[in-house]
Structures are given as C-alpha cells and as structure tokens.
Amino acid sequence: MDILPLVERIGEGPSAALFGLVTGMVFGIAAQRSSFCLRAACVEFARGQFGHRMAVWLLCFSTALVWVQGASLMGLMRVEDARMMAVTGSWSGAIVGGLLFGVGMVLARGCSGRLLVLAATGNLRSVVSGLIFAVVAIMALQGVLAPARNWIAGLWMTSGGRNVNLLDAAHLPRESGLVLGLVLALLALEIARRNRIGARVLVMASGVGFAVALGWVLTFALSEVAFDPVQIESATFTGPSANMLMFFLIPDPVLEFDIGLVPGVFLGAFLAAWIRKDLRLQGFEGAGPMGRSMIGAALMGFGGMLAGGCAIGAGVTGGSIFAGTAWLALTCMWLGAVIADLLVDQRGSRGVPAE
Known part of the structure; x- marks a missing residue:
C-alpha cells in the first residue's frame, strides 16, 4: 500500500485524521445497518x-480476527x-473496568x-449519554478520577x-488466530x-x-512512512471520545486518527440511516430512565x-x-452485563429491549 504521495501532499496529521474518518465511516455504516x-x-x-x-456480534468479532490475523500473516501490519x-x-484494570463497563452498558x-x-440517527438519549461518557472518560484520564484509575x-x-x-x-503458531476466527465465523453463520x-x-x-482491520492496516502503513512516531491503532471509543471533546476545548489541537474516527462513525451511521429513512428524534421516557442512562454512561x-x-x-480491536x-x-x-441484566432488568417489571 503506497500512501507516501498522500502523506507528502497533505501531511502526517491530516493523513492520520483522514484514515480515522474512513475507518469510522465504514464502521458507522456497517454498525447502523447490522444493529x-x-x-x-x-x-x-x-x-x-x-x-x-x-449472531451479529459473533460474526463481527470473528471476521475481525480473520481480517486482522490475515493482514498480519501477509505483512500488512505487525501485531x-x-x-x-x-x-x-x-490485569486489575481489565477486571474492574470490564465489570463496570458491562454494568454501565446495560443501564x-x-x-x-x-x-x-x-x-447519529436522532436518538437524543444517546447524545446525552455519549457526552457524559466522554466527560467521565476525560476525568478518568487526567482529571479528578485519574488517581483512582491509576491506583x-x-x-x-x-x-x-x-x-x-x-x-x-500459549506457544501457538501464528496461523492459529486465523483458524480460530474461521471457526467462530462458522459458528456465527450457523446461529444466523x-x-x-x-x-x-x-x-x-x-x-x-x-473496519477494525482497516484501521490497523492504515495506521501501520502510515507509521512506515511517517517521520514522527505514529501510534498503530484502530477503532475504539473511550480515548477518542475524550480526545474529540478536548479537541474543541484546547488551543492548537492536533490532528490524529482519533479526531477523524468519531465524526466518521457519526457521518457513516447518519448516511446509512438517512438512506433507509431511519432518522427520527427520540428522547428519554421519564426521569427514571434518564437517571439510569446517565449512571450507566458514567460507569x-x-x-x-x-x-x-x-x-x-x-472487545474487538484489542481482541x-x-x-x-x-x-x-471483554470477558468481564x-x-x-449478564449480572446487571439478571439483577436489574429481569427482576424489574419488564425487561428493557435491545435497540
């Protein structure tokens, strides 16, 4: 993949942001259309x-394994x-953080x-929850919650x-990751x-x-031709959401992959919903659901x-x-999420449906 002419023309930072935008748009379109x-x-x-x-989640996860491990075997990226x-x-962060995130996404x-x-489809509940998610992520990264996170x-x-x-x-051959992905893909197709x-x-x-594999390959290709060190990364939303919010709050912000990713997902999901006529405004159903969503977003x-x-x-990119x-x-x-659904939704008056 020869991206050197592009990088020389627009620069390393804008190239990284462009790659984030492309990755995000592919992700947004696919995620919106597949739910x-x-x-x-x-x-x-x-x-x-x-x-x-x-079936949808398992197929996504398995194809990410297949694409990423295949790209690694072909030399398109180095894991x-x-x-x-x-x-x-x-390890402790993965356990505690994973449990908190799982509970939070159910709430x-x-x-x-x-x-x-x-x-991106007009769900105002998600707009509010997303902003709270980004603010708390910033607080955990470099704010009042940072000491607790570090500890x-x-x-x-x-x-x-x-x-x-x-x-x-596990002393397994490199090809075993690709094989596991193919096995999980067959399982997903059977469930489908x-x-x-x-x-x-x-x-x-x-x-x-x-989209996950695309992000890995593009940032790796950029790292091979860039003068300054480039982080090899792909789709994720905790750090990028915080960075995107800070981008508009600090002087002299820097263009990078994260800055293109979040708007790319939003734009891709919006276009997919607009084409299918799925755009519609939705709000909170009352004070109770609003408080629940805000707590979940913070977690x-x-x-x-x-x-x-x-x-x-x-769960997918790191996996x-x-x-x-x-x-x-991911396991946590x-x-x-399972514990939260059992204790909160299934014991309530009615289960909360998936969206």
Missing part, C-alpha cells in the same frame, strides 16, 4: 437466547507494534459505540513492560441460519470487523478508560490482536 451491539448480545445470552444480536501490545497492560441501553451510532490499574500489571500476546503465551438472518445483515456485521466512561478500551476497543488484557476485559464486560 451491532455487545450489550444486546449479552442480554440475549443472559436470557438463554442465541438470536439475531448474538507486536500495536499501541495496545507495546505498553504495559493492567445505558447500549455500549459506547452503539450510543454514537444511535446519536486500581497499578494493583496487577503485566510484566516486561508490554502486554501479553495470548498466542505467544437458525434465526433466518438475511445476507445483507451478515455482510454488514462482517463489515464492522473489516462506561470510567470503566472503559480503566479497562484500556470499550466494547469495541478492548483481534490477542492482547491478554483485552480478552480479560460480558459478566458485568
């Missing part, structure tokens, strides 16, 4: 169902150079990525100054067949996984920053490169 959401899949699982949402893999990870009726997609994260860290590559730790899910939805679900903001990523950042803390965070997100 991709980890929270909805967790709710189905908690209620003993393997339905539409489970060991990814930002998430090249820094010390926090908020969507993970952070889903809230951004819904906001929890420091309780149990990975050794050697790097995260753990699960494939290397039983639920009679159409091919269009399945293509869009796999498109979410493709996701702190939990996502503590866990090293959100349901997308840790696709087999980062140890990402897989642990599932556990937190």
Whole structure:
C-alpha cells in the first residue's frame, strides 16, 4: 500500500485524521445497518437466547480476527507494534473496568459505540449519554478520577513492560488466530441460519470487523512512512471520545486518527440511516430512565478508560490482536452485563429491549 504521495501532499496529521474518518465511516455504516451491539448480545445470552444480536456480534468479532490475523500473516501490519501490545497492560484494570463497563452498558441501553451510532440517527438519549461518557472518560484520564484509575490499574500489571500476546503465551503458531476466527465465523453463520438472518445483515456485521482491520492496516502503513512516531491503532471509543471533546476545548489541537474516527462513525451511521429513512428524534421516557442512562454512561466512561478500551476497543480491536488484557476485559464486560441484566432488568417489571 503506497500512501507516501498522500502523506507528502497533505501531511502526517491530516493523513492520520483522514484514515480515522474512513475507518469510522465504514464502521458507522456497517454498525447502523447490522444493529451491532455487545450489550444486546449479552442480554440475549443472559436470557438463554442465541438470536439475531448474538449472531451479529459473533460474526463481527470473528471476521475481525480473520481480517486482522490475515493482514498480519501477509505483512500488512505487525501485531507486536500495536499501541495496545507495546505498553504495559493492567490485569486489575481489565477486571474492574470490564465489570463496570458491562454494568454501565446495560443501564445505558447500549455500549459506547452503539450510543454514537444511535446519536447519529436522532436518538437524543444517546447524545446525552455519549457526552457524559466522554466527560467521565476525560476525568478518568487526567482529571479528578485519574488517581483512582491509576491506583486500581497499578494493583496487577503485566510484566516486561508490554502486554501479553495470548498466542505467544500459549506457544501457538501464528496461523492459529486465523483458524480460530474461521471457526467462530462458522459458528456465527450457523446461529444466523437458525434465526433466518438475511445476507445483507451478515455482510454488514462482517463489515464492522473489516473496519477494525482497516484501521490497523492504515495506521501501520502510515507509521512506515511517517517521520514522527505514529501510534498503530484502530477503532475504539473511550480515548477518542475524550480526545474529540478536548479537541474543541484546547488551543492548537492536533490532528490524529482519533479526531477523524468519531465524526466518521457519526457521518457513516447518519448516511446509512438517512438512506433507509431511519432518522427520527427520540428522547428519554421519564426521569427514571434518564437517571439510569446517565449512571450507566458514567460507569462506561470510567470503566472503559480503566479497562484500556470499550466494547469495541478492548472487545474487538484489542481482541483481534490477542492482547491478554483485552480478552480479560471483554470477558468481564460480558459478566458485568449478564449480572446487571439478571439483577436489574429481569427482576424489574419488564425487561428493557435491545435497540
């Protein structure tokens, strides 16, 4: 992939932002058309169902594994150079943050990525929750919540100054990641067949996984030609949401991948909803649901920053490169969401549906 002419013409920062925009648009279109959401899949699982949402999430996750591991085998990216893999990870942060994020996404009726997609379609609940999520993420990164985050994260860290590559730790060949992705994809397709899910939805679900791989490949390609160091990263929404908000609040903001990603997702989801005539304003149904969503958004903001990523950042993007803390965070997100659904929604007067 020869991106040098582009970088020389517009510069490294604008190129990174452009790659974020492209990645975000692919993600936004695919996520809106497939109704991709980890929270909805967790709710189905908690209620003993393997339905539409489970099939969509599993297909997205599995295709991300296939695309990313395939790109690694082809030399289009190096997993060991990814930002998430090249820094010390926090086991304790993954556990506590993952649990908090899982509870939060059930209370908020969507993970952070889903809230951004819904906001683009006119869902005002998601706009409010998304802003709270971003503000709390900033507070956890460099504000009043930062000491608590640092203390929890420091309780149990990975050794050697790097995260753990699960494939290397298990002494498995590099091809095993691709094989696992293919096996999970077949399982997802079987669940989809039983639920009679159409091919269009399945293509869009796999498109979410493709967007994750696209981000990895584009930022890696930029790092190969850039003069200054470039972070190799892909789709995630905890850090980028905080960075996007700060972009408009600080003097001399810097263009980077994160700054293009969030508006790209919003624009892609908006266009997809506009074409399908799915745009409509929605608000809170009362004070109770509003308070619940705000608490959930706050839990996701702190939990996502503590866990090293959100349901997308840790759950799919980090999972696709087999980062140890990402897989642990994803497991704890599932556990937190299942517990929250069992204790809050299933014990209530009625279950809260997936959106």
